Amino acid sequence: MSAPNSSYDPVEVAALQPDALAAAIEAATAAFAAAADLEALKAARLAHLDKGAVAAARREIGALPPSAKAEAGKRVGAAMDAVRTAYEAREAHLQEQAAERILVEERVDVTVPTGRRPVGARHPVELTQERLMDIFVAQGWEVAEGPEVESEWMNFDALNLGKDHPARQMQDTFFVDPPDGGLVLRTQTSPIQIRTMLTRTPPIYVVAPGKVFRTDDLDATHTPVFHQIELLAVDKGLTMAHLRGSIDHFVRAMFGDVRTRVRASYFPFTEPSMETDFECFACLGAEAAVRGDCRTCGGSGWIELGGSGMVNRKVFTACGIDPDVYTGFAFGFGIERALQLRNGVGDMRDIVEGDVRFSGQFGMAV
Amino acid sequence: MRVPLSWLAELVDLAPGARGPAVAASLVGVGLEEEALHGGDVTGPLVVGRVLTIDEAVQKNGKTIRYCTVDVGEHGQRVTDGIPQEIVCGATNFVVGDLVVVVLPGAVLPGGFAISARKTYGRVSNGMICAEDELGLGEDHSGIIVLTDYLGAERSATLQPGDDAISLLGLDDEVLEVNVTPDRGYCFSMRGIAREYWHSQGSPAGGFRDPGAVGGIPPDTTTGYAVHLTDSAPIDGVPGCDRYVARIVRGVDPTAASPSWMAARLTQAGMRPISLAVDVTNYVMLLVGQPLHAFDLHTLSGSIVVRRATEGERLTTLDDVERSLHVEDLLITDGGREPLAIAGVMGGATSEVTASTTDILIEAAHFDPVTVARSSRRHRLTTEASKRFERGVDPQITAAAAQLAVDLLVEHGGGVADTGSTDVDLTHGRTAYALDPALPARLVGVPYSRERVVAILRDLGCAVQDDGDTVSVTPPSWRPDLVDGPDYAEEVARIDGYERIPSVLPTPTAGRGLTLSQLVRRIVATTLVGRGCTEVLTYPFVTADFGDTLGLPSDDPRRSAIRLANPLSDQAPLLRTSVIDSLVDALRRNVSRGQRDLALFEIGSVTRPVPGTAHTAPVPGVHERPDAATIDSIDAAVPPQPRHLGIVLAGDTERSGWWGKGRPADWADVVDLVRATASSLSLTVTAEPAQQAPWHPGRCARLSLADGTPLGYAGELHPAVLQRLGLPARTCAAEVSLEVLVAARETPAKQAPFSTRPVALTDVALTVPESVAAGEVERTLREAAGAHLEWVTLFDVYRGEQVGAEEKSLAFRMAFRAPDRTLRTDEVSGYRDLAVAAAAARFGAVQR
Structure with a gap:
């Protein structure tokens, strides 16, 4: 280092010569380029940017005569910029490079299993029931429920199922002990109709889902405990056309754009009564040969839906609703049957046994 | 009801060219559902053949095989070559010259069995000589059909080789099986089905020939067999028998066979031909729907008396079962003494027509449907007769039915009918109903005109008088189901066509959506599924000793369960009082099927009878709404059935895998599931130690809502209970009242304000005696830490050298925050010290 040049000695400082600066830039650039990682680059920075030839040259400027300072300063500044640019690049x-290396090093095998905390599943009967409810709730119907241990009067008498009706015999109905105590396990969701009509005043539009019981042994097609969903509408001016409209809507919502057909039938709690079939959604539009072998509809092209009809006047009377003022309709359907049809469930036992592999196939969607 | 189409065609004009499917469709249109279509599925060539040569050889397998040539007329494949048909046959019951039935290549036999020429036993067989079973004519496969035996010499005399055998054997006749609903008893007859088919075709004039329109019926005479109708105990005021026709035919040849057409029709209808007398009664029943009974006249000693049974009477019925009779049973008796038959159900053995019977008394009676139904059920005896009487038989067909039977016995049995005839007729004519002709349209939604309504009812056989305002309708005698306006409305809709009913969506009043209870159930289920639980639905039936299995104390209210009078299995006669009673069955089944890590839940009702309550419900009448007191007593009799949530956990809750070992489910997991459930409903749950069966006494939490409302229990199940139930060790369970969750959520969840200022965290470790519950300490800290405490949580439990032997150290983290400013360190320390002081005062807690 030189002392301040107070005598204006026109000494040429070697370090400030353009050649020297150029060499310093070159040396610095080479050193930076040679640095293989950020650690090495830090050392090179110390040697060529923080210290080193250019930094030294800058300190020499102070010793120059004022007339030479400006030019030398400009030269050294340019050299400094060049070195810094090289460094920053x-x-x-x-x-x-380092960031990329980290991403490479952190790579995992995404094909390994991840099921540390698997989710569970809803029961598809419940899901189907909810779906059916929602179809009607969306139209403004409300949901009604009732007890599973039910009075005989609600389950039978009030529904015009008199004491001599075959359904009231021991071979179909679970009776609560003692058998003459007037209590049964409800054989249908229809007692909810009675409870609804006893507690609400028309207009009534309710959908009533629930568990029902019959004394059938469990096999591939029967279960003593199953689920139904029931519609009851009581209003002024309701006709079988409204019944049909409600059923058609339900069928389309559940099974797609298929047609229905209706025919006369008989149920004690409705008069007139009606049975509905709908076109088999599984083979609709297929060739005749394929339709003939369809396992969903048995080759007939039609699927039996369920019974319905206009609420019997006797049922209204038992509930204190004036049958000359109001008309109403009722419709019932088996949830298990809907599940079997829509989701291809072949064996009833799978539905009732609670095997997690059954529900697990559905998750929360049917 | 099985309907042979050829028989139907005798009674009603079938639509031109209508075969089984078309007839079935027509009947479906008027409400007679098709069950099945039998027959009519044979396509030819199926022809008469004459056996020309037989070359018999015993085969290696020991069977005797005949290589035959058969003349099949024009149909032979090689007829042009003058070579008769070569057929290989395994039967040996025929000789050269016999007429047989030959199916030729290209034909299809019942069951879609296609015939082709094929090589068998070394030679090509160009078809097959048929046995009965191969043609669907019967079960017989003992030999092939020899037509001279099968049809009789007379009928087979005119046959030529090559004649079509399909029509010859009636194989072109189809038998339609229809389902008859209980209101249409008259359709248990060809008469009724034919009438319905006629209606389906628009009831064309002359198109229906009523087989009940029989001529030559003698009136009731004093010289007929004496019949007395009595009833000391009518059911619901209806006499057991209101019509009894008795006719006698003498000198019937007991060896006379039923004509083959009659036997064939009975077979087609699903009945077995037995003897002329029995076949005639069955045939007439199928034809007009009137069950008949044939008595051997010589077994009767007195007049026929119809009466109710008396206590202790017995009768051996035709099925050789000795039955003890009930006072409600209606009987046909000999002179009022010995029972001869249970009216309308089954006859007795003593008066049965036998192989030596020559003189026959034919009974054609009308019995009360309820009386017959009860007897049939009481004796578990469903017969063709009881099936019809229960559903209602035409009370005005009796005399015609008896006449039909008499005529057939005379014609085919060589008998002579007595001129004396008995017809005790106590029936009343039907009363007219005043029908509002607008009612069908009002119920059905199709604008039927008054004229259309009247025309349809007349077609149905009703007597209709149109008096301007209402129409006065008297139903025909065979329609006991037509009583009220809607009955007629259904008839109008049915005959006009249900397909004409339009599809119109009703417009309900605006609804309120799902109920809170339904929403809560969905939320609970969704939360649990997200937490890894699988929903199951178990049968609510439990064993008689479930209380012992679960170790419930002898006075535990959960032991008082509803018992079924007729359970499916005597092993499970009770209804569950907790969901986990039956939920454990699903867990055990999954474990037995190899599942190990299980989390199951069920939302369902449990039945909790009220101690000291009889749970006996009145059964009021239905002619008016029961009064409020009666409805209340019905409701009181129905036992409470609250909805519960049950959860069971077994195996690992966090699965093992490449990441390491799994974590077994423990008591805390099941408690946390309940907390999560409550939390998803914006509710908080507190736990305190409890000793409650069937849980582990040291690992059971009584769960309550923040306001102290009891919610249920959760924890590890008692090891002894697990052993008795055969469940995996350490199985955990929870049982929670869903009703409590619903009730707690009835008011909308309210938002509490929260601060956006910085949080100040501080930790405190407290040494307490082992017996002190962490939850209690936590509650004390929370209560004493002042309003700025945001939360406090236990984050470590230490036992060891640094604390005493019967002590533990609980480390809590407390978070403080003020709503309006940043708390100073000294403020936070002050709040913490207050909390610690409270814990020290209450539990002797010492800060470490």
């Missing part, structure tokens, strides 16, 4: 490059 290399630093950016090395940083980018």
Whole structure:
């Protein structure tokens, strides 16, 4: 280092010579380029940017005569910029490289199993029931429910199922002990109709889902405990056309754009009564040969839906509703049957046994 | 009801060219559902053949095989070559010259069995000589059909080789099986089905020939067999028998066979031909729907007396079962003494027509449907007769039915009918109903005109008088089901066509959506599924000793369960009082099927009878709404059935895998599931130690809502209970009242304000005696830490050298925050010290 040049001695400082600066830039650039990682670059920065030839040259400027300072300063500044630019370029490059290396090093095998905490599943009968409810709730119907251990009067008498009706015999109905105590396990969701009509005043539009019981042994097609969903509408001016409209809507919502057909039938709690079939959604539109072998509809092209009809006047009377003022309709359907049809469930036992592999196939969607 | 189409065609004009499917469709249109279509599925060539040569050889397998040539007329494949048909046959019951039935290549036999020429036993067989079973004519496969035996010499005399055998054997006749609903008893007859088919075709004039329109019926005479109708105990005021026709035919040849057409029709209808007398009664029943009974006249000693049974009477019925009779049973008796038959159900053995019977008394009676139904059920005896009487038989067909039977016995049995005839007729004519002709349209939604309504009812056989305002309708005698306006409305809709009913969506009043209870159930289920639980639905039936199995104390209210009078299995006669009573069955089944890590839940009702309550419900009448007191007593008799949530956990809750070992489900997991459930409903749950069966006494939490409302229990099940139930060790369970969750959520969840200022965290470790519950300490800290405490949580439990032997150290983290400013450190320390002081005062807690 030189002392301040107070005597204006026109000494040429070697370090400030353009050649020397150029050499210093070159040396610095080479050193930066040679730095393989950020650690090495830090050392090179110390040697060529923080210290080193250019930094030294800058300190020499102070010793120059004022007339020479400006030019030398400009030269050294340019050299400094060049070195810094080279450094920053290399630093950016090395940083980018390091980031990329980390991403490579952190790579995992995404094909390994991940099921540390598997989710569970809803029961598809419940899901189907909810779906059916929602179809009607969306139209403004409300949901009604009732007890499973039910009075004989609600389950039978009030529904015009008199004491001599075959359904009231021991071979179909679970009776609560003692058998003459007037209590049964409800054989249908229809007692909810009675409870609804006893507690609400028309207009009534309710959908009534629930568990029902019959003394059938469990096999591939029967279960002593199953589920139904029931519609009851009581209003002024309701006709079988409204019944049919409600059924058609339900069928389309559940099974797609299929037609229905209706025919006369008989149920004690409705008069007139009606049976509905709908076109088999599984083979609709297929060739005749395929339709003939369809396992969903048995080759007939039609699927039996369920019974319905206009509420019997006797049922209204038992509930204190004036049958000359109001008309109403009722419709019932088996949830298990809907599930079997829509979701291809072949064996009833799978539905009732609670095997997690059954519900697990559905998750929360039917 | 099985309907042979050829028989139907005798009674009603079938639509031109109508075969089984078309007839079935027509009947479906008027409400007679098709069950099945039998027959009519044979396509030819199926022809008469004459056996020309037989070359018999015993085969290696020991069977005797005949290589035959058969003349099949024009149909032979090689007829042009002058070579008769070569057929290989395994039967040996025929000789050269016999007429047989030959199916030729290209034909299809019942069951879609296609015939082709094929090589068998070394030679090509160009078809097959048929046995009965191969043609669907019967079960017989003992030999092939020899037509001279099968049809009789007379009928087979005119046959030529090559004649079509399909029509010859009636194989072109189809038998339609229809389902008859209980209101249409008259359709248990060809007469009724034919009438319905006629209606399906628009009831064309002359198109229906009523087989009940029989001529030559003698009136009741004093010289007929004496019959007395009595009833000391009518059911619901209806006499057991209101019509009894008795006719006698003498000198019937007991060896006379039923004509083959009659036997064939009985077979087609699903009945077995037995003897002329029996076949005639069955045939007439199928034809007009009137069950008949044939008595051997010589077994009767007195007049026929119809009466109710008396206590202790017995009768051996035709099925050789000795039955003890009930006072409600209606009997046909000999002179009022010995029972001869249970009216309308089954006859007795003593008066049965036998192989030596020559003189026959034919009974054609009308019995009360309820009386017959009860007897049939009481004796578990469903017969063709009881099936019809229960559903209602035409009370005005009796005399015609008896006449049909008499005529057939005379014609085919060589008998002579007595001129004396008995017809005790106590029936009343039907009363007219005043029908509002607008009612069908009002109920059905199709604008039927008054004229259309009247025309349809007349077609149905009703007597209709149109008096301007209402129409006065008297139903025909065979329609006991037509009583009220809607009955007629259904008839109008049915005959006009249900397909004409339009599809119109009703417009309900605006609804309120799902009920809170339903929403809560969905939320609970969704939360649990997200937490890894699978929903199951179990049968609510439990064993008689479930209380012992679960170790419930002898006075535990959960032991008082509703018992079924007729359970499916005597092993499970009770209804569950907790969901986990039956939920454990599903867990055990899954474990037995190899599942190990299980989390199951069920939302369902449990039945909790009220101690000291009889749970006996009145059964009021239905002619008016029961009064409020009666409805209340019905409701009181129905036992409470609250909805519960049950959860069971077994195996690992966090699965093992490449990441390491799994974590077994423990008591805390099941408690946390309940907390999560409550939390998803914006409710908080507190736990305190409890000793409650069937849980582990040291690992059971009584769960309550923040306001103290009891919610249920959760924890690890008692090891002894697990052993008795055969469940995996450490199985955990929870039983929670869903009703409590619903009730707690009845008011909308309210938002509490929260601060956006910085939080100040501080930790405190407290040494307490082992017996002190962490939850209690936590509650004390929370209560004493002042209003700025945001939360406090236990984050470590230490036992060991640094604390005493019967002590533990509980480390809590407390978070403080003020709503309006940043708390100073000294403020936070002050709140913490207050909390610690409270814990020290209450539990002797010492800060470490």
